[in-house]
Amino acid sequence: MGEVTVPSMVRLEEGVRWIPGANALLGPLNKLVNWGRAGSIWPVTFGLACCAIEMMDAGASTNDLDRFGILFRASPRQGDCLVVAGTVSKKMAPVLRRVYDQMPEPRYVLAMGSCACSGGVFDTYAVTQGVDQIMPVDVYVPGCPPRPEALMEGFIKLQEKILKEQFRWSQWR
Amino acid sequence: MSVPSRKILEVPVADGENERYSLRMGPQHPATHGVLRVDLDLDGETIMRCTPQVGYLHRGFEKLAENRTYAQALILTDRLDYIGAMANNVGYCVAVERLLGISVPMRAKYIRTIAAEMSRLSSHLLWLATHALDVGAMTVFLYCFREREILLDLFEELCGARLTYSYPRIGGVRQDVTSRFVDELGRFIDIFPSRIEEYETLIDTNRIWLKRTVGVGKLSGAEALALGITGACLRGSGVDYDLRKHQPYDAYDQVDFEVPLGSDGDVYARYRCRMEEMHQSIRIIRQCLDQLPPGPIIGPDAPDLIMANRAPARMAAGSNRYGGGLIQLIRDQDLFPSGDIYVATEVPKGELGFYFISEGSNRPYRMHIRSPSFMHISALAVVARGGLIADLIANIGSLDVVLGESDR
Numbered sequence: 001m002g003e004v005t006v007p008s009m010v011r012l013e014e015g016v017r018w019i020p021g022a023n024a025l026l027g028p029l030n031k032l033v034n035w036g037r038a039g040s041i042w043p044v045t046f047g048l049a050c051c052a053i054e055m056m057d058a059g060a061s062t063n064d065l066d067r068f069g070i071l072f073r074a075s076p077r078q079g080d081c082l083v084v085a086g087t088v089s090k091k092m093a094p095v096l097r098r099v100y101d102q103m104p105e106p107r108y109v110l111a112m113g114s115c116a117c118s119g120g121v122f123d124t125y126a127v128t129q130g131v132d133q134i135m136p137v138d139v140y141v142p143g144c145p146p147r148p149e150a151l152m153e154g155f156i157k158l159q160e161k162i163l164k165e166q167f168r169w170s171q172w173r
Numbered sequence: 174m175s176v177p178s179r180k181i182l183e184v185p186v187a188d189g190e191n192e193r194y195s196l197r198m199g200p201q202h203p204a205t206h207g208v209l210r211v212d213l214d215l216d217g218e219t220i221m222r223c224t225p226q227v228g229y230l231h232r233g234f235e236k237l238a239e240n241r242t243y244a245q246a247l248i249l250t251d252r253l254d255y256i257g258a259m260a261n262n263v264g265y266c267v268a269v270e271r272l273l274g275i276s277v278p279m280r281a282k283y284i285r286t287i288a289a290e291m292s293r294l295s296s297h298l299l300w301l302a303t304h305a306l307d308v309g310a311m312t313v314f315l316y317c318f319r320e321r322e323i324l325l326d327l328f329e330e331l332c333g334a335r336l337t338y339s340y341p342r343i344g345g346v347r348q349d350v351t352s353r354f355v356d357e358l359g360r361f362i363d364i365f366p367s368r369i370e371e372y373e374t375l376i377d378t379n380r381i382w383l384k385r386t387v388g389v390g391k392l393s394g395a396e397a398l399a400l401g402i403t404g405a406c407l408r409g410s411g412v413d414y415d416l417r418k419h420q421p422y423d424a425y426d427q428v429d430f431e432v433p434l435g436s437d438g439d440v441y442a443r444y445r446c447r448m449e450e451m452h453q454s455i456r457i458i459r460q461c462l463d464q465l466p467p468g469p470i471i472g473p474d475a476p477d478l479i480m481a482n483r484a485p486a487r488m489a490a491g492s493n494r495y496g497g498g499l500i501q502l503i504r505d506q507d508l509f510p511s512g513d514i515y516v517a518t519e520v521p522k523g524e525l526g527f528y529f530i531s532e533g534s535n536r537p538y539r540m541h542i543r544s545p546s547f548m549h550i551s552a553l554a555v556v557a558r559g560g561l562i563a564d565l566i567a568n569i570g571s572l573d574v575v576l577g578e579s580d581r
Contacts, residue, residue, distance in 0.1 A: 045203050060302075060315060060319075
């Protein structure tokens with residue numbers, strides 16, 4: 001009572017500081033927004049093939065993706081990130097693009113596995129040779145299939161990318 | 174890229190009292206286990222007609238296999254049923270061995286049997302996890318993945334991969350088991366029965382689980398046979414058909430196990446069948462570990478990755494009388510037999526068959542895959558008719574379909 005303590009700030013990310021006593025965050029708005037976005041990536045569940053099993057594994061008990069604030073949502077309307085986990089066939093490509101179009105901005109795409117990155121071993125008449133042919137991709141995670149740790153590394157790279165964003169969404173500020 | 178707009182929900186047609194409408198479920202739906210699309214004609218919430226649409230994961234396996242040697246095409250079978258990839262590998266190798274007449278050493282047969290049964294365990298665990306999640310039990314999902322992770326670590330110890338193994342070879346296996354693998358697997362099968370009991374305490378007598386599964390998706394034995402259903406779905410309907418028992422391959426004729434049978438043919442019976450199968454798999458693994466014989470792990474006539482198409486002709490110096498300096502001692506000859514063969518094995522989903530047409534070269538002229546999931550998806554139309562939409566989810570889960578295998 002009576003004594004005013006000088007709040008010591010805790011650095012959360014570059015440019016984002018937390019004042020514990022005041023229960024407040026301090027920082028430039030773009031950094032704060034980026035910090036918030038990077039800490040709550042909600043991917044749309046879009047399991048296509050083999051990689052979907054490893055994606056489920058990454059979200060399950062051992063490699064708990066919830067630790068990163070990553071919660072899988074079943075609807076593109078609630079998603080920030082589309083994890084393309086598996087082979088995109090030519091029949092599936094319009095559906096995938098449609099799901100991508102339904103997502104609200106800002107949206108990110110993580111291509112998981114060789115098939116989503118480049119077509120992988122399936123250089124056939126039926127398979128899209130890389131998902132970047134139909135939508136922009138932010139992070140490529142190679143592997144057939146990538147381990148859950150590799151997917152986590154991909155998400156961390158995506159977080160780093162989000163934290164560095166400056167002008168992409170500037171019209172909203 | 175422009176996407177043509179598509180009618181998701183068609184305008185209801187007034188039909189007396191009822192309103193009929195059609196609903197497209199999938200291909201992006203968390204409960205369709207991949208990219209299955211189901212076209213539903215509904216009367217209220219009752220399914221009047223159910224038409225499964227496949228092909229969203231068609232990757233052209235059979236065409237790819239025609240352009241690879243038999244040994245190279247092995248890696249494609251990993252990606253068929255990616256939940257139980259090892260069983261696919263084993264099935265493919267057994268088929269090619271029977272086509273080419275290659276013998277397998279006993280130790281390799283035992284190792285393969287162990288690996289295939291581990292694959293069955295991991296497949297059934299994932300089935301239980303996703304099936305329970307669809308029906309509404311989140312905890313089972315987390316519990317199953319806990320044990321599945323141990324299994325995947327064991328696979329990693331065995332061959333270095335978690336999901337796509339390519340571990341068996343035509344004529345044997347790639348590398349021997351380590352003593353650490355044997356110890357760890359022994360420990361796992363000791364604790365695993367208690368873990369199965371743990372799952373059972375969660376759902377076996379759970380009221381919600383029983384209401385969602387008992388009497389749902391009934392399929393009589395005759396119907397199941399007519400639809401070409403195999404595996405636990407067929408055994409859940411009371412038909413005693415298991416290729417491991419009735420057409421043994423690898424070391425299945427050396428071990429003692431039972432084929433669990435259900436009688437009701439509903440979702441609950443199939444669930445009980447798969448749970449019992451897990452117990453039997455443990456039994457098989459334990460016997461194989463005990464009996465594991467010493468010896469080589471790959472046969473002497475096992476082919477190389479790049480299988481030579483023809484044996485080179487042997488030449489010798491001859492006289493000039495016949496025009497040439499060299500005469501052929503042995504003419505170049507075909508190394509591979511011609512003809513066709515169908516070989517089926519019991520993978521976690523059911524009967525996986527490979528049909529090869531060989532015309533004497535190192536690659537198949539035609540490879541056809543008879544995949545259990547394709548048959549099971551076609552059965553969905555019969556199973557789901559007259560039921561509710563919510564039961565369709567339980568049915569898809571219980572038929573245990575994998576779209577990679579179905580669409581190939």
